[in-house]
Each structure stands twice: as C-alpha cells, then as structure tokens.
Amino acid sequence: MTWLVTGGAGYIGAHVVAAMREAGEQVVVLDDLSTGDAGRVPGVPLVVGSVLDGPLVGRTLQEHRVSGIVHVAAKKQVEESIRRPLFYYRHNVEGLRVLLEEAVAAGVADLVFSSSAAVYGTPDVDLVREDTDCRPVNPYGTTKLAGERMVAEVAAATGLRHATLRYFNVAGTAAPALTDRGVSNLVPMVFQRIEQGLPPVLFGGDHPTPDGTCVRDFVHVADVASAHVAAARALADGRVTAVTANVGRGEGTSVREVVETIRSVTGTADDAWSRPVVGPARPGDPARVVASADTIRAALGWRSRYDLVEMVASAWAGWTSRDRRPTG
Template identity: 60%
Template sequence: MTWLITGGAGYIGVHVVRAMTAAGEQVAVYDDLSTGDSGRVPDEVPFVHGSTLDAAGLRRTMKDLAVRGVVHLAAKKQVAESVERPLHYYRENVEGLRTLLEAAAGSGVEAFLFSSSAAVYGMPDVPLVTEDTPCAPINPYGETKLTGEWMVRAAGRAHGMATASLRYFNVAGAAAPRLADAGVFNLIPMVFEKLTEGAAPVVFGDDYDTADGTCVRDFIHVDDIASAHLAAARELTGRTPGTDLTLNIGRGEGVSVREMIALIGEVTRYGPAAEPVSAPRRPGDPARVVASADRIRQELGWSAAHDVRRMVESAWAGWCLRHPGARRDLAGVRSAPLAATRPA
C-alpha cells in the first residue's frame, strides 16, 4: 500500500516520511515547496512537486503511484497570518483539502489521515483537553482545521474511506539538526533568536491564573508526532471503511512559558541571560491548554517517548547548525542517522 504524504518536505512532513519508511511503509511525497525543502526527502522516496489545488496533478499522481492511503499535512499554519489573510487560508486549507479529497475518492483511496490542530479548541477552560471538549476556534487557522475535520469525516463516510484527524498540541524538537524547524514562530525558536541576538526573551503576560502567572502549554516532540502518524496510518488500514477517529497528540503534561525559558537557558548555557522580560498579554492566548492523551493510548497503544529537555536540546542543535554565531554547547547531542537525501 502506497501512502501519499502531502507536505512531506516540510518540518513535520519529513519526520513522518522518516518514521513511515523506517517502519517499512511505502510512501511518496507531494509538496508545493512553499515552505518545504525537497533536499530533505530521502532519495528512495518518490517526490512530486505540486499543489493540492491542482486536481489533475493529484489524480495523475495517485494513478501513477497506485496510491491507496493519504497523509495530509500540507497547510498554511500561521495564526497571525490567518487573521490578516483569511481568504488565503480558506483557499489553501479548505479548498486544497476539498480538491485532495475529491481526487482521493475518485482514485480508490482507502485510508485518509488528516493533520488537524489543538487550535480547533480555541480557549478551553478545562485542566485537560479531551477530544470531547467543545471546539470553538478563535482564528481563521483553527476554523480551517475544524472545517477540514468535518470534510474528512463526511467524505470518508460517503466514499468508503477509513479516516482519522490528529489534533497536535505544541510541536518542538528535531530528529537530527538538519531537520529542525527553520521558522521562528513558536516559543522555543523565538527564545533562541533573542538569546543569539543578546536580548532578553519576552513573556507575553505574567498575570494569568497559573502557578507562575505565565501560560501553560503541552509540548510534544516532532518525532512523537511522526510515530503517532505511523500508528494511526497502520490502524486505518485495518478499520472498517467509513469509520473515523479523532485523537489528540500530546504528552498530557503542562509546562509554563517561564519554566520553558528557564530550561532553554540551562540547556543553551546562557543562564541568567535567559531571564525574561514581561510584555502585555496577546489577544486570544488561553491561560492553559494541555492535552488528555488517554484516547490515543487506548485506541493506538501510543504514548510520547521524548521529554521537554530532549525537545530543547535537539531544537538547539538545529538552531546552531543554521546560525554559526550561536553557542554550540550541544555539538555532541545525539540524533538519529539521516537517510541519503536528494540534492536540494
């Protein structure tokens, strides 16, 4: 069975590709390279440069590669950008998914795995977010992900595909330095950037109703995200056509922003320089968002393997590779060997 991984040249995508190929799954990558890097796709993995808005290209790819399963990771994912460009996000994330589902249904695809997000929950006021927590997204990005879940479920029932939606929490880390996230949109790389520039990290809001006044989040290693995809893909191959799963991917443990910054200072050895400064709250930031990981453990027998320190260490190794001026205190951090990759 060949799995087509859309967005497979991106940060999360290349980790999913590695996990699935290492486990013996047959995969191919379909990516428009708007944020991905084809040089990180292993040589033995077929690569197609294309957009999920290209219906003919999708149908041709599925036919040529005899695709029977889809892992859909391709999407626009910056919350602030989604507020500024909502129609762009609806076009890319919703219309792109609709086009992909139509091609999949017409090509005999049997299993469809959708990359969703904890953004579908909005601002949940609960200690642990379960899959039954009401969804109330507060930005266009979250809205497109929730709409995507509805579309995937409906298409699966109508066309006999087993489907699943995986709701990620805060993804971090890397399997190897060259696979690290190149963006500076999340807490860990944002702190790295400040420290490298000789500036203090910034805490947005220090008066939340939490133990230290800062927001609490559930951080999950990207390698754990990848292993969850593998487990879900294998589960779908044995499920009744038309059935659907919705699962959180998290560790079930909260870490505050202040705690994370302190750990980053320790790992990078910037120490006191990592003492943050406070800024006003950002609109829409909930005080606490931590996953319940019970259902995925029950359904798939999956649980996270990496702790927060490993996330920071591996992310820092990747940051140092891309920023030679940063301190290279983690040059000896262990990482998994890379498969041969195609030239960029």
C-alpha cells in the same frame, strides 16, 4: 501500499516521512516548497505542487498507485490567520476539499488528517478530551475544525477510513537536517533571540495561569511522527475505521518554564541579558490548552516518549548544527 504525504518537505511532514520510511512504508511527497525544503526528503519521490492543483493531485495518486494519504500540508500561524483569514480558508479548507475529491475519484482507502489543538479554542478544563466542545478563537483553528468535519462527512458518504490527529505544541527534532528553521514557534523563536544576544520575549504575563504565561502541552516532533505511523498502520490493517485523537503528553508547561529550560540547555541561565521580558499578549492565544492522551493510547497503542528537556536539547543541537540550512 504507498502513502502520499502532503507537506512532506516541511518540518513536521519531513519527520512523518522519515518515521514512515523507517517503519518500512512506501512514501511519495507532494509539497509546494513554500515553506518546505526538498533537502529534507532525500531518496523519496517528490512532486512539487499544491494540493489546490486537482489535476496534479489526481495524476500523483494514479502514477504512484497511492492507497493512503497523510495530509500534513497547511498554513499554521495563528497570528497570520487573523490578518489573512481568506488565505487560510483557501489553503486549509479548499485545499483539503480538492484533495478529498481527487482521493475519492482515485479510490484511496485511508486518510490521516493532521489537525490541531487550536480547534478547542479556550477550553475551561484541566485536560482537554476529544469530546470537549470545539470553539476555535482564530481562523487557523476554525479552518482545522472545518477540515475535520469535511473529512468525517466525506467518510460517511464514501466509506473512507480516517484518523484525525489533533496535535498540541510541537518542538524538538529527530535529526539536524529536519530542524524547524522558522521562527514562528516558541522554541526556535527563543533560540534566535539568544543567538542575537537579546532577551526572550514572553507574550503576555497576566494570563489566568500560575505564572501569568500561557500553559501548553509540548510534544516532541518525533512523537508526533510516530503517532502518524501508528494511525496509518491501524487504518491499513482495518483495526480502526474512524478515530479522532489528541497527540500530546498530558502535561502542561508554562511558556516561562519553557524559556527557563531553554536558558539552561543553552548555558545562558546565569546571564542577566537572557532573562525574559514580558511583551503584549498575542491576539487569539488561549491561556491553557493541555491534552488528555487517553484516546490515542487506547485506540492506537501510542504514547509519548520524550520529555521537555529532550525536546529542547534536540532542537538546540539541530539549531547549532552545520547540517541546519538557513531559513528561506
């Protein structure tokens, strides 16, 4: 069978494509290249365009005889979503609606939907389970939750087999050419500051956490990619018809701890200039969100392989590599 990976030329999407190809799956990519790079998916059929373009999506599904979709394409910056909520609803909700409409018309049987821990909002629990109340606190999280419900309702009406993966804080790289080149995520953001000889910035120092900084569940992008492969194969084999699962390590790490790990890996831990400074908290940032990974282990037989040091070390190797293309 052939899988369409939307957003497959982006940071996470390209890792999914690479993992699926390594697993022997046939893949075609649809990406508008607004943040993706065609150089990340060499040797893979690439259709340049948006999921908002229904006729293009329909032709792609038909011409490549697509029988399953991994939907990664989305806008994903929390702060931007607060400033531009309609932009996020258009791309994340309307884009998914168009994709589903074309998928149903083409008889696509399986869908892996990339969701987010942002659907939970600010859960008051140590470990977030899939049945924890979803109360998103920003438009990004709201659009992902709307997407989950849309997928479930379409599946109930059509028999579409589906897996929704709520992944937590993604970091690291599996290859230099696939490195996260943006600076909206914590790890590359700190790398950029260190490269410029500037101290890392902690967004808020008085959160209700042990060291005052946000606590997150950081998961290696290669682990996230392997979770998509596990979900796709379980759907195609008929072992799973519907599942919603967290993708995380089940371990909480504070932002300050991540920054100190970065300072250690980059060899700047003893430099006074690299000591982090505390800036204002970002709106919409919950204090603690850490996954329970029990469901994905039970349903898909998946578990994470990499720890925080491996994430940071791989990301730094990619960041400093000649193979890393400049942002933009």
